[in-house]
Amino acid sequence: MSTGGDAPRRSAGGRFVDGLRTVDERRVAGLAGIRSRWRALPLVVRIAALAAVAVFFYLLPNLAIPLIPTPDTNFASVLFTVAVYVLVAVGLNVVIGLAGLLDLGYIGFFAVGAYSVAIFGSPASPLATKYPWLMLIPIAIAVSMVSGVILGGPTLRLRGDYLAIVTLGFGEIVRLIAVNWSITNGQIGIPNVPAPPGKFPDGSPLFGVIDTRPFYWLALTVVLICMFGVKLLENSRVGRSWLAIREDEDAAELMGVPSFKFKLWAFAIGAGLGGLSGALFASRQGFINSNSFDVLTSVLFVAAVVLGGAGNLAGVTLGAVLISYLPERFRGAAEYRFLFFGLALIAIMIFRPQGLIPSRRRAVELADRKREAEEEVTAGA
Amino acid sequence: MNFEFLFANIGDLTVTGLSQGAIYALIALGYTLVYGLLKLINFAHSEVFMMGTFGALFAWQLVGLHENNPIPSVPMMIVYLLVGLVGAAVWSGVTALAVEFVAYRPLRRRNAPRLVFLITAIGASLAISEAVGIATGRQQFGMPDLFKTTTLVTIGDAHITNLDLGVIVAAIVMMVVLDQFINRTRLGRGIRAVAQDSDTAALMGINKNRVIVLTFVLGGVMAGAAALLYNLKIGVTRADIGFLLGIKAFTAAVLGGIGNLRGALLGGLALGLVENYGSALFGTSWRDVVAFAVLVIILMFRPTGLLGESLGKARA
Numbered sequence: 123m124s125t126g127g128d129a130p131r132r133s134a135g136g137r138f139v140d141g142l143r144t145v146d147e148r149r150v151a152g153l154a155g156i157r158s159r160w161r162a163l164p165l166v167v168r169i170a171a172l173a174a175v176a177v178f179f180y181l182l183p184n185l186a187i188p189l190i191p192t193p194d195t196n197f198a199s200v201l202f203t204v205a206v207y208v209l210v211a212v213g214l215n216v217v218i219g220l221a222g223l224l225d226l227g228y229i230g231f232f233a234v235g236a237y238s239v240a241i242f243g244s245p246a247s248p249l250a251t252k253y254p255w256l257m258l259i260p261i262a263i264a265v266s267m268v269s270g271v272i273l274g275g276p277t278l279r280l281r282g283d284y285l286a287i288v289t290l291g292f293g294e295i296v297r298l299i300a301v302n303w304s305i306t307n308g309q310i311g312i313p314n315v316p317a318p319p320g321k322f323p324d325g326s327p328l329f330g331v332i333d334t335r336p337f338y339w340l341a342l343t344v345v346l347i348c349m350f351g352v353k354l355l356e357n358s359r360v361g362r363s364w365l366a367i368r369e370d371e372d373a374a375e376l377m378g379v380p381s382f383k384f385k386l387w388a389f390a391i392g393a394g395l396g397g398l399s400g401a402l403f404a405s406r407q408g409f410i411n412s413n414s415f416d417v418l419t420s421v422l423f424v425a426a427v428v429l430g431g432a433g434n435l436a437g438v439t440l441g442a443v444l445i446s447y448l449p450e451r452f453r454g455a456a457e458y459r460f461l462f463f464g465l466a467l468i469a470i471m472i473f474r475p476q477g478l479i480p481s482r483r484r485a486v487e488l489a490d491r492k493r494e495a496e497e498e499v500t501a502g503a
Numbered sequence: 504m505n506f507e508f509l510f511a512n513i514g515d516l517t518v519t520g521l522s523q524g525a526i527y528a529l530i531a532l533g534y535t536l537v538y539g540l541l542k543l544i545n546f547a548h549s550e551v552f553m554m555g556t557f558g559a560l561f562a563w564q565l566v567g568l569h570e571n572n573p574i575p576s577v578p579m580m581i582v583y584l585l586v587g588l589v590g591a592a593v594w595s596g597v598t599a600l601a602v603e604f605v606a607y608r609p610l611r612r613r614n615a616p617r618l619v620f621l622i623t624a625i626g627a628s629l630a631i632s633e634a635v636g637i638a639t640g641r642q643q644f645g646m647p648d649l650f651k652t653t654t655l656v657t658i659g660d661a662h663i664t665n666l667d668l669g670v671i672v673a674a675i676v677m678m679v680v681l682d683q684f685i686n687r688t689r690l691g692r693g694i695r696a697v698a699q700d701s702d703t704a705a706l707m708g709i710n711k712n713r714v715i716v717l718t719f720v721l722g723g724v725m726a727g728a729a730a731l732l733y734n735l736k737i738g739v740t741r742a743d744i745g746f747l748l749g750i751k752a753f754t755a756a757v758l759g760g761i762g763n764l765r766g767a768l769l770g771g772l773a774l775g776l777v778e779n780y781g782s783a784l785f786g787t788s789w790r791d792v793v794a795f796a797v798l799v800i801i802l803m804f805r806p807t808g809l810l811g812e813s814l815g816k817a818r819a
Contacts, residue, residue, distance in 0.1 A: 286544075
């Protein structure tokens with residue numbers, strides 16, 4: 123790889139690129155400083171700090187913090203949307219950030235999860251079952267995971283960019299099936315999607331349409347559990363295999379990592395999390411139709427992961443919050459959101475490809491490639 | 504499955520399939536050229552095409568041709584066609600160049616991984632289509648009629664209209680010209696050399712960046728031509744037409760063998776046919792599913808396409 127740090131650090135682009143890089147490096151160094159200081163804290167302090175953050179988020183809809191609440195929409199329901207996006211980003215991060223597979227059709231799994239709850243739970247659907255909501259969620263996750271395996275099985279042997287296009291096609295096929303199939307009922311959709319069980323003491327449903335805070339708390343709980351699970355996975359044998367595959371698939375295979383198997387696992391787990399978030403979304407909406415699952419939203423999901431910092435849970439969370447919260451907060455500018463996030467994608471890829479809060483390993487990988495390119499140029503000149 | 508309908512209308516389905524396929528083929532050229540050279544899926548190419556449809560519209564409005572104008576005389580029609588072609592080609596070419604300079608060039612300098620290119624391309628695609636969408640109020644724009652569509656020949660039950668014939672012939676002529684350009688001229692040789700081995704080509708005195716720029720312009724011009732034909736055939740345009748046509752054209756390119764110019768033509772025509780037959784069989788609402796299914800199946804079973812990937816192999 124790199125031939126060492128003492129190689130002449132001149133770049134092809136001249137002074138501008140040089141200046142840019144030092145700023146870049148300083149930023150990474152700053153983050154690393156925070157990170158190592160964080161690691162140096164005693165475990166008890168770290169757990170307490172994380173618990174405090176979690177408590178803060180649980181209390182968020184009840185706190186009247188100036189500027190944060192959304193003036194035009196119910197703040198709790200916006201928070202719910204944000205939580206669903208964060209869950210999506212956590213799931214997509216497994217696929218893109220950890221295993222390095224660019225999945226442009228993630229909305230497909232989201233849709234499969236949402237429709238599973240609706241089709242098996244809504245009395246309006248011909249395939250309705252009597253299963254309670256708590257059974258429907260695992261069913262939705264299972265169906266999404268199976269769809270992930272169905273998509274991944276034949277396609278994961280493809281090269282990265284082809285895989286991206288095939289997944290894009292898959293997302294679009296799922297949407298078109300939702301539009302055309304008689305059971306999903308296209309634009310008319312499926313009403314009466316069941317909500318989670320539970321009643322207030324006065325008999326009104328806990329997860330009703332008026333007060334959305336219980337939904338937010340539910341989603342937040344799910345997000346925290348999933349984050350914890352993904353973090354455990356990341357530090358396990360599976361996670362290390364994903365990283366190895368991402369960095370160099372051939373080398374990983376030579377070291378005895380069955381790359382196809384682990385890629386399929388990444389796909390299935392990602393799909394399951396996508397399905398879970400779709401299921402939550404459908405339960406909250408109470409009604410779904412094919413309009414919620416277009417490709418633009420899928421690209422937005424990818425943008426959340428990539429902007430925030432693929433491979434880093436804090437990063438993708440920030441990305442998801444930005445993507446879902448900003449358009450709601452600045453409702454007047456919502457029209458421009460795709461334009462804005464499109465430009466942001468280009469800018470991030472050019473100036474900070476590791477994302478806003480980078481995963482350290484990925485940042486090193488990217489910096490390594492950059493240095494190789496520059497050495498090639500200086501050697502050739 | 505409606506086989507009766509398919510066989511009863513097979514002639515007409517073939518004609519419309521071929522003329523739609525011809526448009527796919529012209530767009531597919533842009534994917535294939537850039538891919539052959541840089542191994543990069545230029546996802547923003549769909550928006551290059553979309554810009555072309557608006558370029559032709561602007562050019563026509565500039566010379567005073569509007570949606571509801573009466574059908575012009577034959578000499579004027581030719582003038583208008585040329586004006587539209589120039590407008591579309593310039594607009595598309597400029598868009599393609601802008602994407603190359605703003606988005607791809609900085610990444611190439613840094614030897615960015617493939618997926619970074621693809622994400623950038625998606626960002627560019629999103630940004631362009633949204634910018635146009637906002638600028639045009641997301642409205643649909645109608646095209647002026649340049650000639651009356653009439654049936655020229657009837658073979659069996661196939662009605663071949665002047666429009667379909669014109670589209671197919673124009674596309675094939677453009678492809679032949681491009682093919683000759685790549686195979687016979689100095690610049691074309693440069694493109695093939697860079698596609699084959701860019702480092703060695705650079706040692707032989709080929710200006711790599713100039714070749715890349717030229718390739719983006721060529722792809723853009725072809726997309727412009729496709730845009731003009733699309734305007735004539737479909738008659739309306741919108742800011743969000745790019746995505747679907749782009750992905751179909753990409754399918755066509757992969758179907759024929761990405762990086763292979765003749766493959767793009769073959770793939771485009773084949774996809775147009777398959778799509779039309781498929782929509783006759785399963786119903787028109789499943790038409791796009793057929794196209795995507797073809798893409799998935801091709802990539803799974805023969806990712807090098809029908810003719811193989813070969814821009815670099817001296818034979819375009």
